Amino acid sequence: MNSIARRINLTPVSPQPKPAANDKVIIKTTDYVEIIPAWEISHVEAESNYCTFVLLNGNKITASKTIGTYEKILLANNFIRPHRSFFVSIQQIRRVRKLPYYAICTLQGAEIPISRARRIEVLDELISAYEA
DSSP states (O other): OOHHHHHSOOSOOOOOOOOOTTOEEEEEOSSOEEEEEGGGEEEEEEETTEEEEEETTSOEEEESSOGGGGHHHHHTTTEEEEETTEEEEGGGEEEEEOSSSOEEEETTSOEEEOOGGGHHHHHHHHHHHHHO
16 A cells, blocks of 8 residues: 555545435424424523424423434534533524623623633634634
């Protein structure tokens, strides 16, 4: 095997299918299963072993699963994770406040904290999202 082939992994890898943009999110609650288009979600907040989806119309749906269960589908639909307890739709961000702590202010008036560990990553994601 030549040196180039050794540096490049030539083993075929089957890519994991990513959810397509504009997918619907299936939210399982204790009473029913709700199917919501991802664009209708403003943000998601973790609450122990549950999470609450806040919709653009102001309605809230509490899912009986953890926030991590929904991570792949949300990230594939232009959500960012500014804090371990939150996902926010990039289209719903109005501004990033710096003082007294970094927070995302949404179009609906919610304030989502940005953790210190994720601050630079979140700001970079926002800048690249709007430069594209």
